[in-house]
Amino acid sequence: MAEEVEEDAEGNFIVKGIEFVELSLCAIPGDSDATILRTLAEKFDIQKSNEEIKMETEEVKELKEKVAKFEDLAKKTEELLSKVTKLIEQNEEDKKEKEESDKEEEEESEEESDKEEEEEKVSPKSEVPQVQEKEGKLITERVNGKLTIWREY
Numbered sequence: 094m095a096e097e098v099e100e101d102a103e104g105n106f107i108v109k110g111i112e113f114v115e116l117s118l119c120a121i122p123g124d125s126d127a128t129i130l131r132t133l134a135e136k137f138d139i140q141k142s143n144e145e146i147k148m149e150t151e152e153v154k155e156l157k158e159k160v161a162k163f164e165d166l167a168k169k170t171e172e173l174l175s176k177v178t179k180l181i182e183q184n185e186e187d188k189k190e191k192e193e194s195d196k197e198e199e200e201e202s203e204e205e206s207d208k209e210e211e212e213e214k215v216s217p218k219s220e221v222p223q224v225q226e227k228e229g230k231l232i233t234e235r236v237n238g239k240l241t242i243w244r245e246y
Contacts, residue, residue, distance in 0.1 A: 097109045230245040 099107045233242045
């Protein structure tokens with residue numbers, strides 16, 4: 094059979110490296126398709142389809158590589174999305190905890206300031222310092238945030 098069959102620009106076949114096992118100069122009446130042209134056409138079609146298959150195989154490989162890259166990117170994107178979602182949830186939890194702790198601190202500071210105000214308003218006499226001098230007794234007293242000082246003789 095021919096090693097190489099080419100088609101030129103005009104559509105003619107060029108056969109190279111053809112080997113004949115038997116060449117008959119008369120046609121075989123039983124098989125009307127048993128011609129050299131038919132054999133060469135089949136060889137050319139087979140060669141052409143083999144080249145197309147090779148090209149398609151290469152294209153399929155390239156497409157598979159691209160699909161693999163996209164799948165890898167999709168996987169990485171999914172992982173990143175998962176991480177971002179976890180970070181957002183953690184951030185929201187941290188905000189809630191901070192708000193709660195701020196409220197508790199605020200309530201504690203309000204309670205302390207309320208206690209201080211009450212202590213300033215009402216202070217027992219025992220806490221009021223008393224000072225004595227030679228001429229008489231100096232008495233100081235704080236009531237409702239007012240300081241009263243007098244001398245007792």
